[in-house]
Amino acid sequence: MSTINDNVKKLAPDLTKGFPASPHKMIAGYVLAARCVDKCRAVLAGTNGEYHFDCPLDNMWLGFAGIKGSDLKEFVATGADNDAVAKWVTEHATKRPRVEIVKWNNEWRYKRMSELPGELQEFMEDYIPANVPANAIHKLRYFFDIYDLEEKRIRA
Amino acid sequence: MNAVHPKVLELAADLTTSFPRSPRDMLAGYIIVARAVDKCRAELAGKVGAYKFDGFMDGLFFSFTGITGPALREFIATGAEDEAVARWISEHARKRPRAEIVQWNNEWRYKRISEMPDRFQQFMERYIPSVIDPEQMPKLTYLFDVFDLEEKKFGS
Numbered sequence: 001m002s003t004i005n006d007n008v009k010k011l012a013p014d015l016t017k018g019f020p021a022s023p024h025k026m027i028a029g030y031v032l033a034a035r036c037v038d039k040c041r042a043v044l045a046g047t048n049g050e051y052h053f054d055c056p057l058d059n060m061w062l063g064f065a066g067i068k069g070s071d072l073k074e075f076v077a078t079g080a081d082n083d084a085v086a087k088w089v090t091e092h093a094t095k096r097p098r099v100e101i102v103k104w105n106n107e108w109r110y111k112r113m114s115e116l117p118g119e120l121q122e123f124m125e126d127y128i129p130a131n132v133p134a135n136a137i138h139k140l141r142y143f144f145d146i147y148d149l150e151e152k153r154i155r156a
Numbered sequence: 157m158n159a160v161h162p163k164v165l166e167l168a169a170d171l172t173t174s175f176p177r178s179p180r181d182m183l184a185g186y187i188i189v190a191r192a193v194d195k196c197r198a199e200l201a202g203k204v205g206a207y208k209f210d211g212f213m214d215g216l217f218f219s220f221t222g223i224t225g226p227a228l229r230e231f232i233a234t235g236a237e238d239e240a241v242a243r244w245i246s247e248h249a250r251k252r253p254r255a256e257i258v259q260w261n262n263e264w265r266y267k268r269i270s271e272m273p274d275r276f277q278q279f280m281e282r283y284i285p286s287v288i289d290p291e292q293m294p295k296l297t298y299l300f301d302v303f304d305l306e307e308k309k310f311g312s
Contacts, residue, residue, distance in 0.1 A: 129197045
């Protein structure tokens with residue numbers, strides 16, 4: 001069994017007690033990336049709890065960036081901090097004009113539930129009432145709000 | 157004139173002094189209809205005030221499900237409680253996969269006023285400032301917010 005880099009242990013959030021970064025938080029200019037990296041470190045450190053790395057949400061970003069989850073994990077496992085990860089992402093991501101990345105960020109920041117694939121909408125129809133307090137339902141404007149409400153970054 | 161079923165009188169909200177449920181509240185897995193049922197009972201009980209059953213909004217549910225306003229009214233007039241109404245709706249609505257119903261729910265939950273027909277937008281242009289305080293306006297993102305703000309169902 002390979003040992004865990006000390007810096008990974010130091011940087012990894014304990015997702016059994018806390019939450020990963022908001023999907024809004026950026027690394028290397030991409031939304032979703034900071035959350036993905038938090039979960040990656042937590043998986044490496046064994047503190048991911050119920051969170052998964054390389055999940056469909058992570059793959060929205062990884063797919064757009066043209067980065068494989070396994071490659072990112074291998075780099076994060078070296079103990080790289082967020083600045084180093086940002087640099088690595090910029091070097092390895094599909095090269096695009098900045099405006100394309102900004103538009104992709106905004107597409108996801110302002111994505112309504114009604115604009116999600118049918119299967120995800122059906123899943124969310126049960127997930128939302130189970131995880132978002134009923135008195136906060138008016139604060140659920142866009143897809144990312146589900147996570148920010150569930151993880152108390154938006155107050156009910 | 158037919159006598160009103162005592163159970164309808166018991167269940168009917170007085171819409172001259174209170175509000176029907178939010179269009180977001182669900183019955184039988186559909187949005188809109190819980191509010192329609194409240195208006196229907198209130199109309200049967202003579203307490204509908206300025207509300208109208210089988211109007212534009214209720215019509216969205218009726219055209220999606222293939223249920224008619226008069227048929228729903230006839231069943232509600234028997235004194236049926238919400239649970240029985242939900243069963244009746246499930247039995248009488250056009251059969252669809254759940255995913256289709258969820259997508260229809262989300263289409264309307266996240267409908268912007270700018271996506272409504274021109275005549276409706278024109279109507280709302282006068283209606284909204286007449287029922288919503290100017291300081292509440294930043295909370296108005298979606299069509300249903302108009303009703304929830306007007307009827308003080310929004311959280312802080």
